[in-house]
Amino acid sequence: MAPQPHLIPSRSAKRAHYDKETIYPILDEALFCTISYVFDNKPFSIPTAFVRYENKLYIHGSVGSHFIWELEKGVPVCISVTLLDALVVAKSAFSHSVNYRSVVLFSNGVKIDEAKLKADVLEWLTNKIVPDSWDYLRPMKDNEVKKTTVIAFDIDEASAKVRTGMPNDEEEDKPLPIWSGIIPIETIRRDPQPDLLSQEIPLPKHLMPGKLIS
């Protein structure tokens, strides 16, 4: 299927991808997205956690959040996700770049009212951010689900943009004795630090250090 015109970037269009095999892994690795919407003809953006399941992206928020009130109306949103992989250091500042994987998604939110799906989304979201943690935690209460709004977004109008590899220096710069290459960037989890209530509680297996996240 040909991408809609607003999904085609005006710059570096060869870095653009429209297939789910590229888009889904980026959405599954990133913990946070930035959601933009229009209010009173002006743009508003908010960072928030999200989880993908099948072809939908889900967010949650308080029933008292003005942001959530807007999104649950189904207004158009633009959801942006960016993973930074490396700084690309060229021989000239002009040829500097970054290696990244990003997704931009246009959609309209639909509020989820069905209690089972709401609870499922909260479980998926919790297990995405802290893998395998849901079954270990104190079970969710009905009134907690009621205090939470869950909104779904179809992933139909989406594009990914990906840069990998080394710098692309200008031909005339290539002989210069100036170091060029990449500086990989990683986002890592440090050792968990217990609060005062948990000094004597063994760290559960799923929280053992060493896992990488973005």
Added chain:
Amino acid sequence: MAPQPHLIPSRSAKRAHYDKETIYPILDEALFCTISYVFDNKPFSIPTAFVRYENKLYIHGSVGSHFIWELEKGVPVCISVTLLDALVVAKSAFSHSVNYRSVVLFSNGVKIDEAKLKADVLEWLTNKIVPDSWDYLRPMKDNEVKKTTVIAFDIDEASAKVRTGMPNDEEEDKPLPIWSGIIPIETIRRDPQPDLLSQEIPLPKHLMPGKLIS
């Protein structure tokens, strides 16, 4: 000065800050922001590098970028910056949170035409992303500055939101033998990897590993 109403979050307003002493360091630590604007009544968002200097935030882009064409018109933008510091793991999923430092800025872009300021911005931006690198690189050429658009945004309508510390579990959950605490998150630079042109070129001092970025 009291904040404008649209800068006051509807949730966790006690986490909001409006002083430059809080806002500037967040902008100076983050390498990338997400810029949102309205086109044809719909929201568009793009991640981009930026640098702050005095009370302005600067971005750059190709003179051929449609995104840059819109922003240089001075349309209203919402610029969002987020630094993730820790996952906050409570005894219930409902009390989970994250420690973060974020800034939301409303502004209108102004295109910078003055060559000296444009070149200065490109130097500030390069030195922000790779500290102390500008003087080491092949000097910028006039035609490279001409191919680049620089846009400035006043930092007048901005708010920061910051969460720090341990989980806030419900009183009735506190005695539960469930581990609670924080998992610090860090974004780090790995050792630089030279490209094929730079196998024999010594790594300059400013690229030596060990520096932390976000």
